[in-house]
Amino acid sequence: MADNVKPRVRVPSSATAGEVVTIKTLISHQMESGQRKDDAGNVIPRSIINRFVAAYNGETVIDVTLEPAISTNPYFEFQAKIPESGTMTFTWYDDDGSVYEDSQEITVG
Amino acid sequence: MTTLSRRDTMALGLGALAAAFVLPKVAVAATDDAIAAFTGGASVGQGGITLTAPEIAENGNTVPIEVSAPGAEAIMVLAAGNPNPDVATFNFGPLSGAQSASTRIRLAETQDVVAIARMGDGSFVEARQEVKVTIGGCGG
Numbered sequence: 242m243a244d245n246v247k248p249r250v251r252v253p254s255s256a257t258a259g260e261v262v263t264i265k266t267l268i269s270h271q272m273e274s275g276q277r278k279d280d281a282g283n284v285i286p287r288s289i290i291n292r293f294v295a296a297y298n299g300e301t302v303i304d305v306t307l308e309p310a311i312s313t314n315p316y317f318e319f320q321a322k323i324p325e326s327g328t329m330t331f332t333w334y335d336d337d338g339s340v341y342e343d344s345q346e347i348t349v350g
Numbered sequence: 351m352t353t354l355s356r357r358d359t360m361a362l363g364l365g366a367l368a369a370a371f372v373l374p375k376v377a378v379a380a381t382d383d384a385i386a387a388f389t390g391g392a393s394v395g396q397g398g399i400t401l402t403a404p405e406i407a408e409n410g411n412t413v414p415i416e417v418s419a420p421g422a423e424a425i426m427v428l429a430a431g432n433p434n435p436d437v438a439t440f441n442f443g444p445l446s447g448a449q450s451a452s453t454r455i456r457l458a459e460t461q462d463v464v465a466i467a468r469m470g471d472g473s474f475v476e477a478r479q480e481v482k483v484t485i486g487g488c489g490g
Contacts, residue, residue: 262447274456276433296443296445300443300444300445301441301443301444301445302442302445302446302447303440303441303442303446303451304440304441305438305439305440305453306438306439306441307438308434308436308437309434309456310429310434310436310437310438310455310456310457311437311438311453311455311456312411312412312453312455312456313411313412315453315454316452316453316454317451317452317453318416318452319440319450319451319452320446320447320448320450321445321446322445322446322447323445
């Protein structure tokens with residue numbers, strides 16, 4: 242597992258039914274591209290987050306495939322439709338098989 | 351240290367020249383391959399997709415971009431001048447509020463950023479924008 246991986250998400254705590262809300266996510270990760278070399282000239286092996294999924298009550302909002310060209314500390318901003326109260330779950334998949342998760346409740350009413 | 355004869359120097363120069371010509375072609379071919387893999391060879395139209403990127407990016411390590419294509423199922427982003435042109439593919443699910451997304455990408459050098467959307471009806475549209483990069487984002 243990469244060190245110090247910490248997901249952060251910004252989600253509104255409440256919404257009206259059917260409202261479209263803006264979600265912002267950031268996860269600290271070095272996103273080693275596999276292009277860089279260390280001081281000795283050896284290629285530093287690729288180590289990135291390769292997939293990010295946001296889902297609300299189990300239904301997909303966005304599913305992103307990440308390549309090494311995504312910057313360090315991958316940031317995403319996107320829109321989600323909120324039909325009813327529930328939980329927004331965020332999942333990041335690392336090259337090394339680690340899975341990082343976060344979730345946030347949204348109340349409609 | 352070995353000394354270079356005139357002939358060696360000429361050969362080196364020619365090699366460098368050849369590399370300079372060949373490399374961009376390889377990158378363009380890789381981009382075309384990536385587009386073909388995404389579209390399955392279908393023709394790509396214009397319009398209906400917006401790619402927002404800065405005209406000049408001082409730091410190629412983190413270039414903010416936004417893609418938006420109302421009615422799209424998926425949007426693929428490519429950087430034609432990177433060692434590997436793939437950047438990201440956004441797949442929008444049923445609860446996607448708007449088919450748009452923002453992120454930050456790495457650009458190795460001044461180049462075109464390409465966004466291609468697969469629309470709900472199976473057609474494809476693309477948008478391109480050149481981003482001038484002052485400091486490349488590939489390390490090395």
